[in-house]
Amino acid sequence: MAQFKTTEIVLDHKFDPKTCRHSLNDMVHVLHCHHYATLYSRLADDCGMLDGKKLLAEVSEDTFSAFLIRYYERNTVQTIAEKIAIAEQYYAATGLGQMQVTCAGMESGEVNLIHSHVDEGWIKKWGKRDQPVNFITAGYIAGMFNALFGCAPRTYHVVESECIVSGAERSKFEVVRK
Protein backbone atom coordinates (compact mmCIF):
# COMPACT_ATOMS: atom_id res chain seq x y z
CA MET A 1 0.00 0.00 0.00
CA ALA A 2 1.33 3.38 -0.94
CA GLN A 3 2.54 5.60 1.88
CA PHE A 4 1.85 9.31 1.54
CA LYS A 5 4.14 11.62 3.42
CA THR A 6 2.85 15.09 4.13
CA THR A 7 5.40 17.80 3.52
CA GLU A 8 5.74 19.89 6.66
CA ILE A 9 7.01 23.42 6.69
CA VAL A 10 10.06 24.17 8.80
CA LEU A 11 9.96 27.62 10.34
CA ASP A 12 13.02 28.65 12.29
CA HIS A 13 11.96 31.39 14.69
CA LYS A 14 14.69 33.56 16.18
CA PHE A 15 14.68 36.59 18.45
CA ASP A 16 17.73 38.79 18.17
CA PRO A 17 18.29 40.35 21.61
CA LYS A 18 20.52 43.06 20.15
CA THR A 19 18.01 44.46 17.67
CA CYS A 20 14.94 42.99 19.42
CA ARG A 21 13.60 41.71 16.13
CA HIS A 22 11.87 38.41 15.37
CA SER A 23 12.63 36.44 12.25
CA LEU A 24 11.22 33.37 10.56
CA ASN A 25 13.78 31.67 8.34
CA ASP A 26 15.99 34.78 8.48
CA MET A 27 13.24 37.12 7.28
CA VAL A 28 12.06 39.77 9.76
CA HIS A 29 8.45 39.15 10.77
CA VAL A 30 6.25 41.29 13.00
CA LEU A 31 3.09 40.73 14.98
CA HIS A 32 0.05 42.84 14.24
CA CYS A 33 -3.63 42.51 15.06
CA HIS A 34 -6.77 42.30 12.93
CA HIS A 35 -7.41 46.00 13.54
CA TYR A 36 -4.18 46.76 11.67
CA ALA A 37 -4.80 44.36 8.78
CA THR A 38 -8.42 45.41 8.33
CA LEU A 39 -7.61 49.11 8.58
CA TYR A 40 -4.90 48.67 5.94
CA SER A 41 -7.44 46.80 3.80
CA ARG A 42 -10.05 49.51 4.34
CA LEU A 43 -7.47 52.18 3.59
CA ALA A 44 -6.70 50.37 0.32
CA ASP A 45 -10.41 50.03 -0.48
CA ASP A 46 -11.36 53.64 0.30
CA CYS A 47 -8.21 55.18 -1.11
CA GLY A 48 -9.21 57.84 -3.60
CA MET A 49 -5.60 58.84 -4.19
CA LEU A 50 -4.67 55.79 -6.25
CA ASP A 51 -5.74 52.17 -6.76
CA GLY A 52 -5.09 51.06 -3.20
CA LYS A 53 -6.54 47.57 -3.66
CA LYS A 54 -4.13 46.88 -6.50
CA LEU A 55 -1.25 48.35 -4.53
CA LEU A 56 -1.95 46.22 -1.45
CA ALA A 57 -2.32 43.07 -3.56
CA GLU A 58 0.90 43.78 -5.45
CA VAL A 59 2.90 44.34 -2.26
CA SER A 60 1.48 41.10 -0.90
CA GLU A 61 2.33 39.27 -4.14
CA ASP A 62 5.92 40.53 -4.09
CA THR A 63 6.48 39.80 -0.40
CA PHE A 64 5.08 36.28 -0.24
CA SER A 65 6.44 35.24 -3.61
CA ALA A 66 9.91 36.19 -2.35
CA PHE A 67 9.46 34.18 0.86
CA LEU A 68 8.17 31.07 -0.91
CA ILE A 69 10.75 31.11 -3.72
CA ARG A 70 13.53 31.35 -1.16
CA TYR A 71 12.00 28.58 0.94
CA TYR A 72 11.65 26.26 -2.06
CA GLU A 73 15.25 26.89 -3.09
CA ARG A 74 16.77 26.48 0.37
CA ASN A 75 14.82 23.33 1.15
CA THR A 76 14.90 21.81 -2.31
CA VAL A 77 11.14 21.62 -2.58
CA GLN A 78 10.51 20.41 -6.10
CA THR A 79 7.06 19.05 -6.78
CA ILE A 80 4.01 21.27 -7.22
CA ALA A 81 2.14 19.29 -4.55
CA GLU A 82 4.92 19.85 -2.02
CA LYS A 83 5.16 23.52 -2.91
CA ILE A 84 1.41 23.97 -2.45
CA ALA A 85 1.52 22.19 0.91
CA ILE A 86 4.26 24.56 2.07
CA ALA A 87 2.38 27.64 0.85
CA GLU A 88 -0.82 26.54 2.61
CA GLN A 89 1.07 25.85 5.84
CA TYR A 90 2.96 29.14 5.77
CA TYR A 91 -0.35 30.97 5.22
CA ALA A 92 -1.76 29.25 8.32
CA ALA A 93 1.38 29.70 10.41
CA THR A 94 1.31 33.47 9.89
CA GLY A 95 -2.27 33.59 11.13
CA LEU A 96 -3.77 34.60 7.77
CA GLY A 97 -6.18 31.67 7.80
CA GLN A 98 -6.82 28.21 6.43
CA MET A 99 -6.23 27.91 2.69
CA GLN A 100 -6.97 25.01 0.36
CA VAL A 101 -5.71 25.04 -3.20
CA THR A 102 -8.31 22.97 -5.05
CA CYS A 103 -6.54 23.06 -8.40
CA ALA A 104 -3.49 24.74 -9.91
CA GLY A 105 -1.98 24.80 -13.36
CA MET A 106 0.26 27.06 -15.37
CA GLU A 107 -2.80 28.81 -16.85
CA SER A 108 -5.32 28.86 -14.02
CA GLY A 109 -6.35 27.70 -10.59
CA GLU A 110 -8.88 27.78 -7.78
CA VAL A 111 -8.25 28.45 -4.13
CA ASN A 112 -10.62 28.34 -1.16
CA LEU A 113 -10.32 29.84 2.28
CA ILE A 114 -12.03 27.98 5.08
CA HIS A 115 -10.92 30.63 7.54
CA SER A 116 -9.64 34.13 6.90
CA HIS A 117 -7.95 36.58 9.27
CA VAL A 118 -8.97 39.56 7.16
CA ASP A 119 -12.60 38.53 6.60
CA GLU A 120 -13.23 37.35 10.15
CA GLY A 121 -11.37 40.35 11.54
CA TRP A 122 -13.43 42.66 9.35
CA ILE A 123 -16.70 41.09 10.54
CA LYS A 124 -15.54 41.37 14.16
CA LYS A 125 -14.70 45.03 13.66
CA TRP A 126 -17.39 46.31 11.28
CA GLY A 127 -19.75 43.48 10.43
CA LYS A 128 -20.49 41.91 7.05
CA ARG A 129 -20.31 43.65 3.69
CA ASP A 130 -21.14 42.63 0.16
CA GLN A 131 -17.80 43.38 -1.48
CA PRO A 132 -14.55 41.44 -1.06
CA VAL A 133 -11.94 42.84 1.29
CA ASN A 134 -9.17 40.26 1.16
CA PHE A 135 -6.73 42.00 -1.19
CA ILE A 136 -3.84 40.65 0.90
CA THR A 137 -4.81 37.06 0.10
CA ALA A 138 -5.43 37.82 -3.58
CA GLY A 139 -1.83 39.02 -3.69
CA TYR A 140 -0.62 36.03 -1.69
CA ILE A 141 -2.23 33.68 -4.21
CA ALA A 142 -0.73 35.55 -7.18
CA GLY A 143 2.69 35.35 -5.50
CA MET A 144 2.18 31.66 -4.73
CA PHE A 145 1.37 30.89 -8.38
CA ASN A 146 4.46 32.84 -9.50
CA ALA A 147 6.54 30.75 -7.12
CA LEU A 148 4.87 27.47 -8.13
CA PHE A 149 5.42 27.89 -11.85
CA GLY A 150 8.50 30.12 -11.97
CA CYS A 151 6.66 33.08 -13.43
CA ALA A 152 7.41 36.80 -13.25
CA PRO A 153 5.42 39.14 -10.99
CA ARG A 154 1.97 40.19 -12.33
CA THR A 155 1.59 37.03 -14.41
CA TYR A 156 -1.69 36.03 -12.76
CA HIS A 157 -5.00 37.78 -12.30
CA VAL A 158 -6.78 36.76 -9.08
CA VAL A 159 -10.48 37.44 -8.43
CA GLU A 160 -12.28 36.77 -5.17
CA SER A 161 -15.67 35.46 -6.33
CA GLU A 162 -17.13 34.41 -2.97
CA CYS A 163 -16.24 35.88 0.41
CA ILE A 164 -16.59 34.97 4.04
CA VAL A 165 -17.07 38.68 4.78
CA SER A 166 -20.27 38.58 2.68
CA GLY A 167 -21.64 35.57 4.50
CA ALA A 168 -20.28 32.76 2.31
CA GLU A 169 -19.15 29.62 4.09
CA ARG A 170 -15.83 29.86 2.27
CA SER A 171 -13.97 32.48 0.31
CA LYS A 172 -13.22 31.45 -3.26
CA PHE A 173 -10.47 32.85 -5.45
CA GLU A 174 -10.21 32.23 -9.18
CA VAL A 175 -6.79 32.50 -10.79
CA VAL A 176 -6.11 33.03 -14.48
CA ARG A 177 -2.96 33.81 -16.38
CA LYS A 178 -3.09 37.27 -18.00
Added chain:
Amino acid sequence: MAIDRKQVISNMSKIKVVGNEEGLIPAFNVYITQLPAAFWNGFAERLTRQVGAELLESAEWLLVNAAHECGYHTGYGIITSEEWKAVVQPMVEKVPEDILHGAFAVFTAWGWAKSEITELIPNEKMVVRAYDYYESDVVTYGASNKMSAYMIRGVCAAFMDLAYGGEYDPTGKTGLRTFQCQQVKGIECGDEYGEFVVTHAN
Protein backbone atom coordinates in the same frame (compact mmCIF):
# COMPACT_ATOMS: atom_id res chain seq x y z
CA MET B 1 10.68 53.11 38.03
CA ALA B 2 9.98 49.56 39.11
CA ILE B 3 9.84 47.93 35.69
CA ASP B 4 12.74 45.62 34.94
CA ARG B 5 12.86 46.13 31.16
CA LYS B 6 15.46 43.47 30.58
CA GLN B 7 13.39 40.90 32.43
CA VAL B 8 10.16 41.84 30.64
CA ILE B 9 11.81 41.72 27.21
CA SER B 10 13.44 38.40 27.99
CA ASN B 11 10.16 36.83 29.12
CA MET B 12 7.76 38.36 26.63
CA SER B 13 9.97 37.76 23.59
CA LYS B 14 9.70 34.02 24.20
CA ILE B 15 5.95 33.83 23.74
CA LYS B 16 5.26 31.40 20.92
CA VAL B 17 2.94 32.71 18.27
CA VAL B 18 1.66 30.21 15.76
CA GLY B 19 -1.58 29.69 13.87
CA ASN B 20 -4.08 27.19 15.28
CA GLU B 21 -5.79 24.44 13.23
CA GLU B 22 -7.93 27.15 11.63
CA GLY B 23 -4.87 29.17 10.64
CA LEU B 24 -5.82 31.92 13.07
CA ILE B 25 -3.99 33.32 16.10
CA PRO B 26 -6.52 34.48 18.67
CA ALA B 27 -4.70 36.22 21.51
CA PHE B 28 -5.06 39.32 23.68
CA ASN B 29 -8.73 39.68 22.61
CA VAL B 30 -7.71 40.17 18.98
CA TYR B 31 -6.62 38.04 16.04
CA ILE B 32 -2.88 38.29 15.42
CA THR B 33 -0.80 37.86 12.29
CA GLN B 34 2.92 37.35 12.03
CA LEU B 35 3.84 38.71 8.60
CA PRO B 36 7.10 39.82 7.00
CA ALA B 37 8.00 43.39 7.94
CA ALA B 38 8.65 43.96 4.23
CA PHE B 39 4.92 43.59 3.58
CA TRP B 40 3.88 46.41 5.92
CA ASN B 41 6.80 48.60 4.88
CA GLY B 42 6.13 47.93 1.21
CA PHE B 43 2.56 49.15 1.35
CA ALA B 44 3.32 52.22 3.47
CA GLU B 45 6.30 53.28 1.40
CA ARG B 46 4.75 52.71 -2.03
CA LEU B 47 1.58 54.50 -0.93
CA THR B 48 3.32 57.56 0.51
CA ARG B 49 5.74 57.80 -2.42
CA GLN B 50 3.04 57.50 -5.06
CA VAL B 51 0.31 59.86 -3.82
CA GLY B 52 2.25 63.06 -4.44
CA ALA B 53 3.16 65.94 -2.16
CA GLU B 54 -0.37 67.33 -1.86
CA LEU B 55 -1.83 64.09 -0.53
CA LEU B 56 1.15 62.89 1.45
CA GLU B 57 -0.12 64.19 4.78
CA SER B 58 -3.50 62.51 4.28
CA ALA B 59 -1.90 59.19 3.36
CA GLU B 60 0.39 59.39 6.37
CA TRP B 61 -2.57 60.14 8.64
CA LEU B 62 -4.35 57.02 7.42
CA LEU B 63 -1.30 54.85 8.13
CA VAL B 64 -0.80 56.37 11.58
CA ASN B 65 -4.50 55.96 12.31
CA ALA B 66 -4.36 52.23 11.51
CA ALA B 67 -1.57 51.81 14.04
CA HIS B 68 -3.33 54.08 16.53
CA GLU B 69 -6.45 51.88 16.59
CA CYS B 70 -4.36 48.72 16.57
CA GLY B 71 -2.23 49.99 19.45
CA TYR B 72 -5.27 51.02 21.46
CA HIS B 73 -7.11 47.70 21.23
CA THR B 74 -4.12 45.36 21.22
CA GLY B 75 -2.41 47.45 23.91
CA TYR B 76 -5.45 47.02 26.13
CA GLY B 77 -5.48 43.31 25.36
CA ILE B 78 -1.83 43.07 26.39
CA ILE B 79 -2.11 44.95 29.67
CA THR B 80 -5.08 42.83 30.73
CA SER B 81 -3.60 39.51 29.60
CA GLU B 82 -2.50 36.58 31.73
CA GLU B 83 1.04 37.00 30.38
CA TRP B 84 1.09 40.62 31.54
CA LYS B 85 -0.32 39.68 34.93
CA ALA B 86 2.37 37.04 35.35
CA VAL B 87 5.39 39.01 34.12
CA VAL B 88 4.80 42.76 34.33
CA GLN B 89 2.02 43.38 36.82
CA PRO B 90 4.11 42.36 39.87
CA MET B 91 6.60 45.11 38.98
CA VAL B 92 3.99 47.87 38.71
CA GLU B 93 4.09 50.32 41.61
CA LYS B 94 3.00 53.60 40.11
CA VAL B 95 -0.11 53.59 37.92
CA PRO B 96 -0.31 54.38 35.06
CA GLU B 97 3.33 55.42 34.56
CA ASP B 98 4.85 52.01 35.31
CA ILE B 99 2.26 50.43 33.02
CA LEU B 100 3.45 52.71 30.23
CA HIS B 101 7.08 51.73 30.80
CA GLY B 102 6.07 48.08 30.87
CA ALA B 103 4.06 48.49 27.67
CA PHE B 104 7.13 49.79 25.84
CA ALA B 105 9.14 46.85 27.10
CA VAL B 106 6.51 44.55 25.59
CA PHE B 107 6.48 46.71 22.44
CA THR B 108 10.21 46.01 22.24
CA ALA B 109 9.86 42.30 23.00
CA TRP B 110 7.35 41.83 20.22
CA GLY B 111 9.73 43.25 17.63
CA TRP B 112 7.89 46.44 16.82
CA ALA B 113 10.67 48.74 17.94
CA LYS B 114 13.54 48.63 20.40
CA SER B 115 12.16 51.55 22.29
CA GLU B 116 11.88 53.23 25.66
CA ILE B 117 10.35 56.28 27.25
CA THR B 118 12.93 59.00 27.81
CA GLU B 119 10.61 61.69 29.15
CA LEU B 120 7.19 61.45 30.71
CA ILE B 121 5.09 64.29 32.05
CA PRO B 122 1.96 62.55 33.33
CA ASN B 123 -1.15 63.25 31.25
CA GLU B 124 0.75 65.83 29.22
CA LYS B 125 3.75 64.67 27.24
CA MET B 126 5.79 61.57 26.48
CA VAL B 127 9.01 61.26 24.50
CA VAL B 128 9.98 57.84 23.16
CA ARG B 129 13.25 56.83 21.57
CA ALA B 130 13.55 53.86 19.23
CA TYR B 131 17.06 52.54 18.65
CA ASP B 132 16.04 49.92 16.10
CA TYR B 133 12.73 49.55 14.27
CA TYR B 134 11.60 47.69 11.20
CA GLU B 135 10.03 50.76 9.62
CA SER B 136 13.50 52.25 9.15
CA ASP B 137 14.29 49.37 6.77
CA VAL B 138 12.68 51.33 3.95
CA VAL B 139 16.10 52.97 3.54
CA THR B 140 19.09 50.69 3.04
CA TYR B 141 21.43 53.34 1.63
CA GLY B 142 21.71 57.03 2.41
CA ALA B 143 19.12 59.10 4.26
CA SER B 144 15.50 59.87 3.42
CA ASN B 145 13.83 63.27 3.68
CA LYS B 146 10.61 61.54 4.74
CA MET B 147 10.13 60.06 8.20
CA SER B 148 8.49 56.66 7.87
CA ALA B 149 7.69 55.30 11.32
CA TYR B 150 3.91 55.56 11.00
CA MET B 151 3.27 52.46 13.09
CA ILE B 152 5.35 53.71 16.03
CA ARG B 153 3.63 57.11 15.89
CA GLY B 154 0.21 55.50 16.10
CA VAL B 155 1.08 53.08 18.86
CA CYS B 156 2.80 55.73 21.02
CA ALA B 157 -0.31 57.91 20.87
CA ALA B 158 -2.49 54.88 21.62
CA PHE B 159 -0.52 53.98 24.73
CA MET B 160 -1.00 57.52 26.08
CA ASP B 161 -4.74 57.19 25.28
CA LEU B 162 -4.81 54.02 27.36
CA ALA B 163 -2.90 55.64 30.21
CA TYR B 164 -4.66 58.99 30.41
CA GLY B 165 -7.60 58.97 27.98
CA GLY B 166 -10.14 57.54 30.39
CA GLU B 167 -11.70 54.12 30.60
CA TYR B 168 -11.00 51.75 27.72
CA ASP B 169 -13.77 51.88 25.15
CA PRO B 170 -13.98 48.77 22.94
CA THR B 171 -15.90 50.76 20.33
CA GLY B 172 -13.10 53.32 20.16
CA LYS B 173 -15.61 56.17 20.27
CA THR B 174 -14.19 57.63 23.46
CA GLY B 175 -10.68 57.33 24.83
CA LEU B 176 -9.11 56.87 21.42
CA ARG B 177 -7.29 59.80 19.74
CA THR B 178 -7.04 61.95 22.86
CA PHE B 179 -3.30 62.10 22.11
CA GLN B 180 -1.26 62.55 18.96
CA CYS B 181 2.33 61.77 18.12
CA GLN B 182 4.93 63.42 15.93
CA GLN B 183 8.14 61.81 14.77
CA VAL B 184 11.01 64.27 15.14
CA LYS B 185 13.98 62.01 14.37
CA GLY B 186 14.40 58.89 12.29
CA ILE B 187 17.04 56.28 11.60
CA GLU B 188 15.74 56.24 8.03
CA CYS B 189 16.62 59.93 7.87
CA GLY B 190 20.18 59.45 9.07
CA ASP B 191 19.60 60.04 12.79
CA GLU B 192 21.09 57.75 15.39
CA TYR B 193 17.63 56.85 16.68
CA GLY B 194 14.00 57.58 16.06
CA GLU B 195 12.33 60.03 18.43
CA PHE B 196 8.61 60.43 19.00
CA VAL B 197 6.81 63.17 20.91
CA VAL B 198 3.30 62.53 22.17
CA THR B 199 1.05 65.39 23.28
CA HIS B 200 -2.67 66.01 23.69
CA ALA B 201 -4.60 65.95 20.43
CA ASN B 202 -5.71 69.34 19.14
